[in-house]
Amino acid sequence: SAAGFMSGGIFNWFDSPYSFSSAVVTINYDGTVELHVGAQEIGQGSSTTMAMICAEALGVKLEDIKVHMGDTDHSPADLGAWGSRQTLMAGNATKMAAEDAKRQLLEFANAKLGYNIIYDLDIKQGWVYNVARPERGISYYDLCKEALRGKEGQRIIGRGFYTPRRKGMISPAYSYMVQGLDVEIDPETGYIKIHESVTAHDCGQPINTLGLIGQLEGAASMAIGFGYYEYLPVEDGKVMNPNLVDYKLIRAPEMPNCQIIEIDTYEPEGPYGAKEAGEGLTNPHAAALGNAIFHGCGLQMKEAPIRAEAIAKAWKEKNLKEKK
Structure with missing residues (x-):
């Protein structure tokens, strides 16, 4: 998480x-x-x-x-x-x-x-x-x-x-969120299967509840793509995978079950207590995935997206180091 x-x-x-x-x-x-x-x-x-x-x-x-x-x-x-x-x-x-x-x-x-x-x-x-x-x-x-x-x-x-002038240096309100992932890992191949995504999001007072859930599930999809799938190599200023065959996106069958936990608070600066919900959830996802990998097989992956090749390489290096 x-x-x-x-x-x-x-x-x-x-x-x-x-x-x-x-x-x-x-x-x-x-x-x-x-x-x-x-x-x-x-x-x-x-x-x-x-x-x-x-x-x-x-x-x-x-x-x-x-x-x-x-x-x-x-x-x-x-x-x-x-x-x-x-x-x-x-x-x-x-x-x-x-x-x-x-x-x-x-x-x-x-x-x-x-x-x-x-x-x-x-x-x-x-x-x-x-x-x-x-x-x-x-x-x-x-x-x-x-x-x-x-x-x-x-x-x-x-x-x-x-206008929210004099209501803070950057923003008049802030949202907080926690992300948990249930992940299956094959460290030898680097294959990852995300079985479940659990999201707790402080979103103030929800106004459009259906839209809120859609925003959070959409953010989960976007963040999982950023954390594991969407690798963009560039050499000499040229993108090396400029198509959707080589540039991998998360697809519907790969989306985990998403559990949304709405933390209803009241934001005094927002209309009827509402504030941001959705974009912020993209922040902790990659970190949660990295923590899940560390918890599962002891590998500390520090670059996103966490590619299968990088996991397999790190696993091989870890085993060689332990044998010495």
Whole structure:
């Protein structure tokens, strides 16, 4: 096994004085919501996560949210999908934009329903209600129609901007993880079979649980490839295995059974307590594999990927040394 940690929303390292994310939430006449974020969906599930954060903050149904990502003509600025920053950075901006739109809508509801202060009201699952008397309220969808009529056709637009300045030297939050591997080793050939991968990951409060599991299993696959399979020899500036026949990737039959242990904590800097989950898990995998090899046959392998040829060579040298 091995442990590691990872920034959960790393600061900007490019030509900008600080890191930031921004979002815009627009409530339409029919109650549907347009969420514009500059962050980009690259397969990690951030579009679903942003929609879930927006729906929770605004108090509407998830199916009412339509997400627009990466459209530089209409979306606000964002510094990109890197450094495990999407959930924490763009998630905070989305939450702030949704809360701004909600405040504007409740101001109209407050005037219509005649309560003393806006804080008497809330929205949940499409129902705008008095907190003290939840049965007293109005349909969110009806309120949206009346609000737009009252605003002379102008839609409600909420804006959010988040930057974690003065919240740490590199990152406003950190994630911690432990990786264990059950490994079968044939030291004479260097063959390794990973039977089981057990991951414990401190990921704050999970928002998109299915996406979280996918991220962690995907990280395990990527890290096992880095630790054992993906050897890239270069001679005189030329890659010697520039194809997928010679450059070995881990395949589905070679993936071990993955057990995911979610360590639910609360990150005060993250939206609803969430933070990084996924990329950080690539850190301890190769070290865990090296420790498993040492535990199994006493070989200390210190370079990744740990190639079968290197294991077999080290085993032969170890035996020769012991015979002397």
